[in-house]
Amino acid sequence: MLNKLTLKQAIDKLDNKKITLEDIWADVLSAIKNQNDKLNVYLAINKNFKSQPNKPLKGLPIAVKDNFCTKGTITTASSLLLKDFVPQFESTVTQKLKDAGGEIVGKTNMDAWAHGSSTETSQYGKTLNPRNTQHLPGGSSGGSAAAVAADMCIASLGSETAGSIRQPAAWCGVVGLKPTYGRTSRYGIVAMASSTDSPGPITKTVEDAAILLNHIAGHDPLNATSSSEKTPNFTESLDKPIENLKIGIIYHNLEGLENVWKLFAPQLKIFTKLGASVKYAQAMDPKHAISVYTVVQRSEVSSNLARFDDVRYQHGRDTFGNEAKKRIMLGTHTLSKVFNTHPYSLAQKVRTLLIKDYEKLFKKYDVLISLTSPGFAKKVGATEGSAMFGELEDMLMEVSSLSGMPGISIPCYRDEKTNLYLGMNIMAPMWREDLVIQVADAFEKNTDWNSWRKND
Amino acid sequence: MKQKIDKQLVRHIAELAQIPITAKEEESLANDFAATLKVVDQLQKVDAKGVKLTYQVTGLKNITREDEVNKKNMFTQKQALINASHTYDGFFVVKRVIDAK
Numbered sequence: 170m171l172n173k174l175t176l177k178q179a180i181d182k183l184d185n186k187k188i189t190l191e192d193i194w195a196d197v198l199s200a201i202k203n204q205n206d207k208l209n210v211y212l213a214i215n216k217n218f219k220s221q222p223n224k225p226l227k228g229l230p231i232a233v234k235d236n237f238c239t240k241g242t243i244t245t246a247s248s249l250l251l252k253d254f255v256p257q258f259e260s261t262v263t264q265k266l267k268d269a270g271g272e273i274v275g276k277t278n279m280d281a282w283a284h285g286s287s288t289e290t291s292q293y294g295k296t297l298n299p300r301n302t303q304h305l306p307g308g309s310s311g312g313s314a315a316a317v318a319a320d321m322c323i324a325s326l327g328s329e330t331a332g333s334i335r336q337p338a339a340w341c342g343v344v345g346l347k348p349t350y351g352r353t354s355r356y357g358i359v360a361m362a363s364s365t366d367s368p369g370p371i372t373k374t375v376e377d378a379a380i381l382l383n384h385i386a387g388h389d390p391l392n393a394t395s396s397s398e399k400t401p402n403f404t405e406s407l408d409k410p411i412e413n414l415k416i417g418i419i420y421h422n423l424e425g426l427e428n429v430w431k432l433f434a435p436q437l438k439i440f441t442k443l444g445a446s447v448k449y450a451q452a453m454d455p456k457h458a459i460s461v462y463t464v465v466q467r468s469e470v471s472s473n474l475a476r477f478d479d480v481r482y483q484h485g486r487d488t489f490g491n492e493a494k495k496r497i498m499l500g501t502h503t504l505s506k507v508f509n510t511h512p513y514s515l516a517q518k519v520r521t522l523l524i525k526d527y528e529k530l531f532k533k534y535d536v537l538i539s540l541t542s543p544g545f546a547k548k549v550g551a552t553e554g555s556a557m558f559g560e561l562e563d564m565l566m567e568v569s570s571l572s573g574m575p576g577i578s579i580p581c582y583r584d585e586k587t588n589l590y591l592g593m594n595i596m597a598p599m600w601r602e603d604l605v606i607q608v609a610d611a612f613e614k615n616t617d618w619n620s621w622r623k624n625d
Numbered sequence: 626m627k628q629k630i631d632k633q634l635v636r637h638i639a640e641l642a643q644i645p646i647t648a649k650e651e652e653s654l655a656n657d658f659a660a661t662l663k664v665v666d667q668l669q670k671v672d673a674k675g676v677k678l679t680y681q682v683t684g685l686k687n688i689t690r691e692d693e694v695n696k697k698n699m700f701t702q703k704q705a706l707i708n709a710s711h712t713y714d715g716f717f718v719v720k721r722v723i724d725a726k
Contacts, residue, residue: 257704351683364681391698393688394681460668463661471642478643480719483710487645494644495657498635501642502658503665512665517678519671524679556660573682599682 224270260357277312307337332563339592350573354389412444417534471500541592
């Protein structure tokens, strides 16, 4: 059962020589063998590893979303077009992971090209939610979140454009941290929307997310939009009191959220108990974020995916699935000259207004908190006939994505009947991952919702 | 930005985006586009006059590097061609695009 260890526990136990790396790998591989046929979490599995006792991650098995290019290993982004694509270079983030002693145990399923919030658009079949297999894991990093929830790895990496780390983390009852845009390098990640794509950790605990972020963050000369902002030691934000912190609660009075809000609101009391000030605040209607995100994302997708054809990647543009076709074509349309008021320019203006709105709120509050997703994990098949499925599921996170601000989703409620979780989305200003980690860690350690801490 | 989405427009966009689609897809895509653009149309209601556009959020400007070959980050010819569907004599083979129609 060593596959159930958190990253921190595994590192500590290896340091104390209480267990061996071989035993951890054996248990993780056996968890994969027993569950992967049913859950469809991994598209590729690697059984080879090296013990690296002197490196911080020791050779531990880490799951990686299949849109990170891994040199010499097929990287599909869950698309048929890239079915046989063997990258000749390594993404910066996976290189950093390897340099720190992390070993990739497998490449995880996702929505094809990261287009979606369910894994139902994967051209290799959907992933099922390990907490309840009648439900979806969310997406696009659904495979990575499911790998963590099912203990089929010790920790994992995902990427977020608008919700793709946090929403699957919420639906699978795990932790997902979206770093500030530019904190982690996009080099070697199959691009979706270049102005918001942010790779980040999906883990069992907040502490594990802080540890992984320490190793994958940092300026990258190969990615011009990566920032030279200093990388702090994020584990220093753990176990810190949150008294005197000012917390703003947003999106509490949205139509349709009444039922889940009743379950969510009582969870916020712990912050008051821990000495923080908790106030309800008013943010701009997230429906504007949906519109902005739809235009910006489709436009960037049409441009980014223009490079994919059978000249360089063996399979042609006829292999794009329905969702990719829709997004590429809609983006082609929103970037075309047929409009009187150009939707792309208008969207980028409203994007500015949304960012200013958050900046104003952050003058009053240290962090902003909302639900991660408007509800529990949806049932398998839910995306059918819903042209805007992802946007609606991700709307509470879209402003923080469009603005580049960091956020984390942590489990904050479990429904006993369905075994499904709600996620709490904690957001902070640019470069303040330390604050989201501090608040998330305080919540996690003072409540019983994290299934790994409960079993301590 | 109102514009009628019909099958003809969908066909035109598909051509621009080089996405092969079937007649059946034209119809379903037209419906999906109409639904999505309705959401996008809500932007018209926001007063954004005089607001600056946000293209990027880090505030970084003019990132350049020395114009030098980075040998560590370079493909061999073989590597560059390894994922190609057709090669000839160390070149990519591409379909004729001039007078393609």
